[in-house]
Amino acid sequence: MLVVAAAVGCGEPEPENPDDPVLARVHQRELRLSEMEGMFPEGATAADSAVIIEAFANRWARDAILLWESEQHTPSDLNLDRLVRDYRASLVRSSYEEQLVSTKLDSVISQEELVEFYEATKEQYQLEKPIVRCLFMRVPFPTPKEEELQDLWNNGKPQDTAALALYARKYAEVALLNDSAWYGLDEIAQQLPEGTLTPENVNSKREFSQLDGTHRYYFRLFEMKRRKEIAPLSYVENQARRAILHARKREVLERTREDIFERELHRDNIEFFTNR
Template sequence: MKLALGLATASLFLCACTEVPEATTDDPVLARVHQRELHLSEMEGMFPPQASRADSTVIIEAFANRWARDAVLLWESEQNAPSDLNLDRLVRDYRASLVRSSYEEQLVSAKLDSTISQQELEAYYEATKEQYQLEKPIVRCLFVRVPYPTPEESRLQELWNNGKPQDTAALADYTRSYAEVALLNDSAWYGLDEVAQQLPEGTLTPDNVNSKREFSQQDGTHRYYFRLFELKPRKEIAPLSYVEEQARRAILHTRKREVLERTREEIFEREARRNNITFFSPDNWEL
């Protein structure tokens, strides 16, 4: 009811505000390109409930303009289509592809086991790790960026220097309150460029990172703390923890392909047993 009311209202606006190419009807024509026409009914659901006359006019004009551009291109394409273009076959093939893809998605959803054990993940990584060469350096580190002047600076300095487990927890509490950036997981890997972007330009680079394993510095707006634990340069094999999600996706992709291939074969064999598949000898072929 609301949609019909919206169209009726828009129709009134159209009659009042634009030139209608034909006598006013319940479904006025908005635009025409050669023999194709755009009718108001095709815009059902596009008008907000409280649209004003001006709003509806803008919506109609914008949609009609886009429609006309598409329709002109379609007409031009039809005029220049190759004489041997088999549209019926293209449409049939495209429909078959959509139907098959939809069914394959159902099969994957129903049959794919997405559980990946740590043992399987590690085995896959060991077998394929040569493909996980790093494209950029990565680091295990601690990094904190806080505003300057620094809130409770002496406390932060003490917590940063001590490195005791209880102080690590306290440091995390401090950074939740004051830090703009805090990387405190010493087992996590980060792209060196990602960390460097949080520092003044040129502070940390692939060329100087080994000589700047630990430092703190400040500029006019921030204070920075950095501690390097491990560096893996470009072209080394990435550690599993850094590529874990990528490896998991690869495992699931392989499983998906196997599910589809196995199911296709099962369906083929079933229909062959039911005598629903027939191959004809070359004598029957018309070449």
């Protein structure tokens, strides 16, 4: 059986138990084989087991020696019992709060509520970068069915929009064809040759196509919002929904905490002695 000894302490080790041998020792701490129960896969050979034992013993020894070193530098006034008690209380409370949220939180948010929340808080949603509502495509050059693509791009009819999306699925490397979606201007600019599209020139390049020898690019701008402007709801919808759910979660927890307090107070399970 493999035994890994690390940093042996000055005290006498416990007698060896042949049924549960020591795998590693760090000062007075010992790792025994019994602590590895369930870690060996079914059908593992003796060689496989030896590799698993050696790897685990080495990890254990590193953790144990760091713990020992930490203990040597623990401040004399550190109240470990209180820290452990507080940490346990925090874990128990967090677990219960998760149960409360999972059973009591209503996660359905109506569009009306979403709009109302956005209107009340939209000053919080100032843009950190310019965004655009646009169409954009990047296709390889030579361009497959180039004339057909030009017609589909230029016509803008509903039936041509569907055909354009079909073309994009077949041939385009990048295709943003939802005319109601917003994108960061920098996201679009990264798909173009450097310097083609910037916050300074985008309004003068509201529609263009260009070729750089390896790709052909198509761009059509519908609307732009600059940095510091209020973001449209569709652009921050997920963020707003998370904010609504966070507020609901906080309300559930505060209401439940208060209900429990009042219940136990009326049952005389809470006493105060502060006015003596």
